Amino acid sequence: MKKSYEQFIARQELLKKQYDDTYYQKQHQRGKLTARERILLLFDEDTFEETDAYAPPATSSFGKTVKAFGDGVITGFGKVNGRLVYAYSQDFNVLGGSLGATHAAKIAKIQDMALKTGSPMVGLIDSGGARIQEGISSLDGYASIFKRNVLSSGVIPQISVIMGPAAGGAVYSPALTDFIFMTADTSYMFVTGPNVVKEVLNETVSTEDLGGASVHASKSGVADFVYSDDENTILGVKKLLSYLPSNNMENPPLTEPAETATRDDEQLRNILPEDPDKPYDVKEVVRLIVDNGDFLEISENHAANIFTAFARIDGRVVGIVANQPKVMAGTLDTHSSVKGARFINICDAFNIPIVTLVDVPGFLPGTDQEHEGIIRHGAKLLYAYTFANVPKITIILRKAYGGAYIVMNSKGIGGDFSFAWPTAEIAVMGPDGAIAILFRKELNEAEDPALLKKELTDKYREEVTNPYIADEKGYIDEVIDPAVTKQKIASSLKALERKIELRPKRKHGNLPL
Numbered sequence: 001m002k003k004s005y006e007q008f009i010a011r012q013e014l015l016k017k018q019y020d021d022t023y024y025q026k027q028h029q030r031g032k033l034t035a036r037e038r039i040l041l042l043f044d045e046d047t048f049e050e051t052d053a054y055a056p057p058a059t060s061s062f063g064k065t066v067k068a069f070g071d072g073v074i075t076g077f078g079k080v081n082g083r084l085v086y087a088y089s090q091d092f093n094v095l096g097g098s099l100g101a102t103h104a105a106k107i108a109k110i111q112d113m114a115l116k117t118g119s120p121m122v123g124l125i126d127s128g129g130a131r132i133q134e135g136i137s138s139l140d141g142y143a144s145i146f147k148r149n150v151l152s153s154g155v156i157p158q159i160s161v162i163m164g165p166a167a168g169g170a171v172y173s174p175a176l177t178d179f180i181f182m183t184a185d186t187s188y189m190f191v192t193g194p195n196v197v198k199e200v201l202n203e204t205v206s207t208e209d210l211g212g213a214s215v216h217a218s219k220s221g222v223a224d225f226v227y228s229d230d231e232n233t234i235l236g237v238k239k240l241l242s243y244l245p246s247n248n249m250e251n252p253p254l255t256e257p258a259e260t261a262t263r264d265d266e267q268l269r270n271i272l273p274e275d276p277d278k279p280y281d282v283k284e285v286v287r288l289i290v291d292n293g294d295f296l297e298i299s300e301n302h303a304a305n306i307f308t309a310f311a312r313i314d315g316r317v318v319g320i321v322a323n324q325p326k327v328m329a330g331t332l333d334t335h336s337s338v339k340g341a342r343f344i345n346i347c348d349a350f351n352i353p354i355v356t357l358v359d360v361p362g363f364l365p366g367t368d369q370e371h372e373g374i375i376r377h378g379a380k381l382l383y384a385y386t387f388a389n390v391p392k393i394t395i396i397l398r399k400a401y402g403g404a405y406i407v408m409n410s411k412g413i414g415g416d417f418s419f420a421w422p423t424a425e426i427a428v429m430g431p432d433g434a435i436a437i438l439f440r441k442e443l444n445e446a447e448d449p450a451l452l453k454k455e456l457t458d459k460y461r462e463e464v465t466n467p468y469i470a471d472e473k474g475y476i477d478e479v480i481d482p483a484v485t486k487q488k489i490a491s492s493l494k495a496l497e498r499k500i501e502l503r504p505k506r507k508h509g510n511l512p513l
Contacts, residue, residue, distance in 0.1 A: 122179075
C-alpha cells in the first residue's frame with residue numbers, strides 16, 4: 001500500500017511541475033491568463049473537479065517527444081453561481097493549444113456529460129487550430145465536437161469564450177453555440193488567415209482587422225460580448241449564466257426583487273420627446289421598467305437599431321427586444337432582423353419570456369436592402385416571433401407602422417398581451433407618407449400646401465393612427481398609463497406562467513435561412 005501511494009504522490013508531483021512559474025510567465029507575457037487560471041476564475045472557489053488530467057498527447061511531433069499531461073486542454077466540472085457547469089480550457093502553452101485526437105476526445109467527453117446531466121457547457125478557446133502532424137485524426141476530432149454542439153443546441157446553454165486564436169475549421173464550434181465572448185486585443189477568429197488572404201486575393205490585412213474582437217462585435221455580429229481582458233470576460237460569462245436556466249426543461253433562476261413591481265414610475269410619462277420624429281434612447285425606458293435598472297445587453301455594437309438584452313422584472317428573467325429610435329430611426333434592416341430573430345430563438349429555447357418595446361417606422365428602404373435580401377432576413381424575425389411559444393408581451397411606445405408593426409410581435413402573429421402608450425401611432429404607414437399619397441391632387445392644387453398637409457396630418461393621426469381605435473377593435477389589449485408599464489408586464493408574466501400552446505405535429509419548420 002505504501003509503494004502504491006508513493007507512486008500516486010509522484011504522479012501528482014509531475015503534474016504540478018508542469019504548471020511551474022515558467023508556465024505562468026509565458027502566458028502572462030502575452031497579456032493573457034493561463035488555461036488553469038481561467039478555469040479556476042470561472043468556477044466558484046474550491047468546486048472545480050478536473051477530468052482526464054493525465055491524458056498524454058496522442059502522437060509525437062515527427063519524432064520529437066512532447067512530454068505534457070492533458071494534451072493541451074483542461075476539462076472538468078464544478079459550480080458557477082452555485083449551479084453545475086461543465087467546461088474546457090485550451091492551453092496555448094502546450095502545443096499551441098492545438099487540437100489532436102486526445103484533446104478532442106477530452107472535450108467530446110465533457111460535452112456528453114453536460115448533455116446527460118442537463119448542465120451548461122462553456123468552452124474557453126485559445127488554440128492554434130488542428131494539430132497538423134495528426135492529420136485526419138485532428139479533423140475527425142473537430143467533427144466529433146461539432147456534432148455534439150448541434151445535438152446540444154436548444155437543450156443546454158452553450159457558451160464559447162475566445163481568449164486567443166480561433167482559426168480555420170475551429171471557428172465553427174463557437175458558431176454553433178448560443179453565445180460568443182471575445183477579449184479585446186488578444187483574441188481573433190477567421191476561417192482563412194491574413195497569409196492566405198494575401199496569397200489568394202493579394203490583399204494585405206492585419207490579424208485584428210481581419211478577425212479581431214472589434215470587427216466581430218460591430219461588423220460581422222459574430223461576437224455577442226467583448227471585454228477588455230480575461231478577468232472581465234469571465235466575469236461576463238458568469239453574469240450571463242445567472243440569467244439562463246441549466247437546460248430547456250427548467251425555468252431561468254427566479255430571484256427576490258429588491259423593489260416592488262406595483263410602484264408607479266412617473267418618469268416614463270415624460271421620457272418621449274414632444275416631436276414624434278425626434279429620437280430618444282430606448283435604453284432609458286428599459287432601465288425604468290427592469291429591476292434595479294440592470295440589464296445585460298447582447299451584441300451591443302452590432303445592428304444597434306435593435307436592442308436585445310436579458311433583465312429581470314419582478315424577479316423573473318425576461319428577454320427584451322426593442323427598436324432603438326436613436327439609431328437609423330429604429331427602422332428594421334437585414335442585420336437587425338437577423339440579430340433579433342436569433343435572440344428570440346434563444347429565449348424560446350430556454351423558456352425566457354419575451355418583452356417587446358415597439359417604436360418602428362418600418363423596414364429600411366433602398367436598393368441596398370432589397371439586394372441584400374431584406375425580404376428573406378425580415379422573414380426570419382417574423383418567423384422567430386411567430387414560432388416562439390414562451391410568454392410574449394408587447395408595449396407599443398410610439399410608432400408602429402406597416403409590416404414592421406406586424407413583425408414586432410403583434411397580436412396577429414401570436415403576441416399574448418399587447419399594450420400601447422397614449423403616444424402610440426398604429427397604421428399602415430406614417431402620416432406624412434399617407435397624406436402625400438392619399439391627397440396628392442389636393443396638395444398640388446392647394447394655395448397653401450404646407451398648411452393643408454398639416455391639417456390633414458393632424459386629422460390622420462386622430463382618425464387613423466390613434467391607439468384607442470386599435471384598443472376598441474381588439475388589436476391591442478389596453479392603452480395604458482406609461483407609469484404603470486412595469487406593473488402591466490409583471491402581472492402579465494404571472495398570468496402567463498402556465499401558458500401552453502399546442503402546435504401542428506411536424507419534424508421541423510422551414511426557417512427562411
